[in-house]
Amino acid sequence: MAKRVGMEVSIAAAEAVKQANVDVISAYPITPQTHIVEHLSEIVANGEMDAEFFCVESEHSAMSICIGSEATGARSFTCTSAQGLALMAEMTYIASGLRLPILMIVANRTLSAPLSIWNDHSDAMMIRDCGWVQYFVENGQEVYDHVFISYRLGEDRNVLFPVIINMDGFVLSHVIEPIELIEQEKIDQFLPPYQPLYQLHPDQPITMGAFALPAIFAETKKAQEMALRASMGKILEVWKAFGDMTGRYYQPVETYRAEDAETLLLTMGSIGETASVAVDQMREEGRSVGLVKIRLWRPFPFEALKQATLHAKNLVVIDRAVSVGGPGGPVASEVKAAIYGEPIRPSVYNFAAGISGRDVTPFDFIKMVDKAEIEIEEGNKEGFEIYGVRE
Amino acid sequence: MIENLNVFAVRTLTQKEYFAPGHRSCQGCAEALAVRLVCKALGRNIIIASATGCMEIVSSPFPFTSWKVPWFHCAFENTAAVASGIEVGLKVLMRKGRIPQKKIVTVGLAGDGGTADIGLQALSGALERGHDFIYVCTDNEAYMNTGIQRSSSTPFGASTTTSPAGKTKMGQITWKKNMAAIAAAHNIPYVATACPSYPMDLIQKVKKAADIKGAAYIHILSVCPTGWRSAPDLSIKLGRLAVETGTFPLYEVEHGKYHLNIDFPKLKPIKEYIKLQGRFRHLTEEMIEEIQTRITHDYEQLKERDKRGF
Ligand SMILES: Cc1ncc(C[n+]2csc(CCOP(=O)(O)OP(=O)(O)O)c2C)c(N)n1
Ligand code: SF4
Ligand SMILES: [Mg+2]
Numbered sequence: 001m002a003k004r005v006g007m008e009v010s011i012a013a014a015e016a017v018k019q020a021n022v023d024v025i026s027a028y029p030i031t032p033q034t035h036i037v038e039h040l041s042e043i044v045a046n047g048e049m050d051a052e053f054f055c056v057e058s059e060h061s062a063m064s065i066c067i068g069s070e071a072t073g074a075r076s077f078t079c080t081s082a083q084g085l086a087l088m089a090e091m092t093y094i095a096s097g098l099r100l101p102i103l104m105i106v107a108n109r110t111l112s113a114p115l116s117i118w119n120d121h122s123d124a125m126m127i128r129d130c131g132w133v134q135y136f137v138e139n140g141q142e143v144y145d146h147v148f149i150s151y152r153l154g155e156d157r158n159v160l161f162p163v164i165i166n167m168d169g170f171v172l173s174h175v176i177e178p179i180e181l182i183e184q185e186k187i188d189q190f191l192p193p194y195q196p197l198y199q200l201h202p203d204q205p206i207t208m209g210a211f212a213l214p215a216i217f218a219e220t221k222k223a224q225e226m227a228l229r230a231s232m233g234k235i236l237e238v239w240k241a242f243g244d245m246t247g248r249y250y251q252p253v254e255t256y257r258a259e260d261a262e263t264l265l266l267t268m269g270s271i272g273e274t275a276s277v278a279v280d281q282m283r284e285e286g287r288s289v290g291l292v293k294i295r296l297w298r299p300f301p302f303e304a305l306k307q308a309t310l311h312a313k314n315l316v317v318i319d320r321a322v323s324v325g326g327p328g329g330p331v332a333s334e335v336k337a338a339i340y341g342e343p344i345r346p347s348v349y350n351f352a353a354g355i356s357g358r359d360v361t362p363f364d365f366i367k368m369v370d371k372a373e374i375e376i377e378e379g380n381k382e383g384f385e386i387y388g389v390r391e
Numbered sequence: 392m393i394e395n396l397n398v399f400a401v402r403t404l405t406q407k408e409y410f411a412p413g414h415r416s417c418q419g420c421a422e423a424l425a426v427r428l429v430c431k432a433l434g435r436n437i438i439i440a441s442a443t444g445c446m447e448i449v450s451s452p453f454p455f456t457s458w459k460v461p462w463f464h465c466a467f468e469n470t471a472a473v474a475s476g477i478e479v480g481l482k483v484l485m486r487k488g489r490i491p492q493k494k495i496v497t498v499g500l501a502g503d504g505g506t507a508d509i510g511l512q513a514l515s516g517a518l519e520r521g522h523d524f525i526y527v528c529t530d531n532e533a534y535m536n537t538g539i540q541r542s543s544s545t546p547f548g549a550s551t552t553t554s555p556a557g558k559t560k561m562g563q564i565t566w567k568k569n570m571a572a573i574a575a576a577h578n579i580p581y582v583a584t585a586c587p588s589y590p591m592d593l594i595q596k597v598k599k600a601a602d603i604k605g606a607a608y609i610h611i612l613s614v615c616p617t618g619w620r621s622a623p624d625l626s627i628k629l630g631r632l633a634v635e636t637g638t639f640p641l642y643e644v645e646h647g648k649y650h651l652n653i654d655f656p657k658l659k660p661i662k663e664y665i666k667l668q669g670r671f672r673h674l675t676e677e678m679i680e681e682i683q684t685r686i687t688h689d690y691e692q693l694k695e696r697d698k699r700g701f
Pocket of ligand 2: 422
């Protein structure tokens with residue numbers, strides 16, 4: 001039987017990396033990701049895991065080492081946050097362009113300036129288009145589970161993409177949660193050793209990373225774009241297989257009391273749990289409110305999103321980042337784009353909330369729903385505001 | 392000693408090419424020659440991680456490749472980190488029995504810009520961690536791939552597109568960064584300087600670096616006729632003059648011990664070297680004198696180290 005153990009989510013993440021038999025770990029410390037690296041160093045130092053661990057001199061190098069080791073066929077892992085992610089941004093595009101199925105956990109944190117270590121999604125949004133499969137998980141169990149899911153998916157020869165698991169810094173990374181640990185035999189069955197399609201080795205010399213002239217570049221980009229879109233089938237398949245093994249079934253978009261709701265809240269990441277509490281409260285008051293949560297950010301789940309939202313009158317999208325000088329929050333922009341062509345669709349009111357660790361309580365969600373319903377009623381159908389700013 | 396041993400010895404080298412002909416470098420490119428010799432020295436059981444730069448661009452326009460050995464390029468500033476990753480990847484896969492045990496030499500290959508400037512941090516990290524690999528810097532003394540811009544390895548006085556000789560400035564105003572000394576300061580087992588004008592010396596050093604356990608750094612002066620504004624048929628001669636004038640001495644640092652490979656009782660005046668290069672055309676007599684003084688001083692210092700051993 002699987003054990004349920006109370007543990008810090010970062011520790012659970014590190015334990016999952018151990019159970020996934022990762023070959024190479026390379027990382028650089030940054031709050032709030034540090035506990036993962038620290039725990040992994042401990043695990044390796046104690047001989048509990050046969051891996052090469054390198055605490056390197058920068059995140060740029062951490063990702064570069066993973067790129068090098070993954071290219072030899074070694075299962076590779078790194079994790080970071082905010083500034084670290086910014087520093088490795090260049091390499092994230094290269095990892096996906098070279099189709100190297102590295103796994104990275106991002107403990108989401110605000111990008112400076114002003115410097116802040118607290119949680120929002122500005123870091124993840126900076127590299128939105130880097131071509132990785134990108135999950136946003138809601139709780140510790142999902143982080144743990146998605147380590148296995150990600151490697152199984154990324155390493156599939158029909159996929160071959162690196163994967164990011166976004167988990168909220170502090171509110172997830174530093175909390176203690178009950179985690180159901182999976183038996184090693186089950187994991188070994190679910191996730192066999194990596195069998196690379198191509199690997200750097202003198203027995204079969206290959207050139208990896210040639211440059212492309214304009215005459216060929218667009219074709220390579222199209223191939224990448226098609227492959228990432230096409231990975232949706234595999235994503236669903238791997239989630240199904242995982243569910244069959246553990247009883248925990250995941251979906252790209254999840255709904256909560258949403259079927260008949262007139263107004264829908266839409267969240268991504270750990271605030272979904274708080275939002276569901278707010279939904280319960282509003283339902284008790286007889287209001288027709290439900291919740292939609294995006295778990296899969298790339299490839300973007302267009303169909304699932306439409307299915308979950310088109311019937312509603314109002315869609316209140318909660319972003320955790322701002323596209324400064326742009327159309328509002330990045331999630332709302334994508335949601336709007338996804339439903340734009342539909343003859344019947346909800347009005348999308350957009351809040352950026354919980355910017356850099358500002359608390360978002362159930363009460364705040366209720367206030368945002370109130371505000372959005374009034375604004376939409378009054379004709380401001382596509383508004384955007386940063387929520388909770390002191391005047 | 393047999394006279395002109397080097398001339399005959401080259402004929403004993405393998406005929407095999409791992410850096411294939413047909414690449415797109417300029418005529419007289421000694422950087423391409425350096426890479427070719429490095430590959431000859433190492434044979435086929437290697438993996439090369441290359442930086443963005445001339446050697447990458449001339450050799451890998453998709454779908455063509457000049458590389459008969461596994462070759463990997465991903466960016467400009469992280470060659471040493473990528474090579475580190477390759478080295479640890481091979482190590483762990485062999486340990487776990489997923490690939491057969493055998494000696495595979497990991498090589499990082501980058502220009503002076505990719506080494507002394509933007510890649511210095513990644514290089515320092517890799518040397519400090521002590522990965523078992525060879526890092527080769529092919530130094531043509533500027534960013535040639537992007538159009539002859541200065542680097543910290545560009546010599547004093549040289550005119551480049553970002554250190555042009557103008558009315559108030561006479562080309563590069565800083566002195567060449569001493570990369571070999573910086574590498575040696577990491578206490579790695581082996582550091583050497585080399586030049587393709589001395590092919591046997593270069594090959595021996597590369598072979599030695601491959602045999603040594605731990606990190607090895609080889610700094611290769613690579614004449615670039617396009618950037619140096621020199622005649623393409625003078626590249627070998629210019630490399631020789633760089634050594635004979637003391638501008639680029641050939642030496643090794645083995646476990647901290649300095650050893651000057653070729654010592655000249657009397658150096659040729661640097662003017663002989665400088666006058667063949669258009670990048671120095673604007674230099675005044677005083678500036679040449681200033682360079683001569685500095686070169687002589689640095690060479691004397693190196694001789695001291697050679698004598699002392701450290
Ligand atoms: C991060 C980054 N900055 C700048 C560049 C542009 N760039 C490509 S190669 C190069 C210069 C290469 O110079 P060097 O390393 O000396 O090699 P060479 O071409 O001279 O052999 C520059 C500036 C880049 N590719 N990446
Ligand atoms: S510019 Fe210089 S280094 Fe680059 S290919 Fe031409 S000669 Fe060689
Ligand atoms: Mg150069």
